[in-house]
Amino acid sequence: MTKDDEEETRPHGGRTGSGQGEPQAAPSPHRLWIDRGGVVALVILLLLVCLAITAWTFLDHGFSGPAGRSSELQLAATYVGAGVLGLALPLAVLVTHVRHRRPGVSIPDAVVASIVVVLLGLPAVVPAVVSAAPAGIADAARRTAPPTDAERQFEDRDVGAELRRVGDETVRLLGGDPDAVDPDDVVTTTDCELSNADDGVSWRYIFDPQYLQDIGGQPLLGEDETQLATATGDLDGVRAAWTARGFAAKEVPDVEGLLEAEAPWFEDGSAHAGVDGAVYIFTVCLVPPPAAPAP
Numbered sequence: 001m002t003k004d005d006e007e008e009t010r011p012h013g014g015r016t017g018s019g020q021g022e023p024q025a026a027p028s029p030h031r032l033w034i035d036r037g038g039v040v041a042l043v044i045l046l047l048l049v050c051l052a053i054t055a056w057t058f059l060d061h062g063f064s065g066p067a068g069r070s071s072e073l074q075l076a077a078t079y080v081g082a083g084v085l086g087l088a089l090p091l092a093v094l095v096t097h098v099r100h101r102r103p104g105v106s107i108p109d110a111v112v113a114s115i116v117v118v119l120l121g122l123p124a125v126v127p128a129v130v131s132a133a134p135a136g137i138a139d140a141a142r143r144t145a146p147p148t149d150a151e152r153q154f155e156d157r158d159v160g161a162e163l164r165r166v167g168d169e170t171v172r173l174l175g176g177d178p179d180a181v182d183p184d185d186v187v188t189t190t191d192c193e194l195s196n197a198d199d200g201v202s203w204r205y206i207f208d209p210q211y212l213q214d215i216g217g218q219p220l221l222g223e224d225e226t227q228l229a230t231a232t233g234d235l236d237g238v239r240a241a242w243t244a245r246g247f248a249a250k251e252v253p254d255v256e257g258l259l260e261a262e263a264p265w266f267e268d269g270s271a272h273a274g275v276d277g278a279v280y281i282f283t284v285c286l287v288p289p290p291a292a293p294a295p
Helices: 003-009 037-063 072-100 109-144 159-173 235-244
Strands: 187-193 199-207 248-251 258-262 272-274 279-282
Touching: 037 072, 037 109, 072 109, 159 187, 159 199, 159 235, 159 279, 235 248, 235 258
Parallel strands: none
Antiparallel strands: 187 199, 199 279, 248 258, 258 272, 272 279
8 A cells, every 4th residue: 555545544634535524523511411402491490480489579579568578688589589590590501502612513492492581581580689679788787787776775674664654653643543453454565676677565555544444344434424533634744744754745736635745765646645534655666675584
């Protein structure tokens, strides 16, 4: 065999003696996963799940009452999570395809599906995330802040006892007898949420002769009575007592015979005393007092 014959038959540069073109290279192992048919179905399924979560979260937040509504931080986090769930896989498919594409190789079905999913998913998810993000960031900052001074002013004192002193003094000035009724019917508590979303407690002092019974179970007022027989209507004395305690006392506009007190630990517009002897005082949400040590 001559040298020319050897050159003709020896593989060289991908050519053979038959004149065939260069054989196709083996597919990159990085692309094998996007060539599988299951990737297309998974990309579409995750988009549907993403859109369902986004729509459900939007409707639930918009139509639920305050008690059942998710926080702004939870809303933003849910939108972000839905976006990652629906768009992470198609974006990964596209990035993989761009990094490892080869000239002359057909575009896999998963890439086409991913392009469609991204074009559909971005307009649905991005506006939701952008709209919820500022409120979510503000909510996160609120939750990491400490309680306000007004909320903390009774964390080492007995707010119930203080509230009872204020309320009982007011009732007596108006001619009532707070000792004639069950204390648990006058001072009550309710759970609430502090400004930083921590658990708190609010206190209420309500002495209203129209709705109270004495310790013996008899109504304080008779059928035709509208105020206690011992009522003094001494709102001037109440004003002086409240002012001495550092409260701002003022008459309620357009309501005759009703005095209102303002204090940092009173809920706005909820501390009243009337000439009929009724006294209502609601506190703001306060840091719960420390638990009593176990015996």
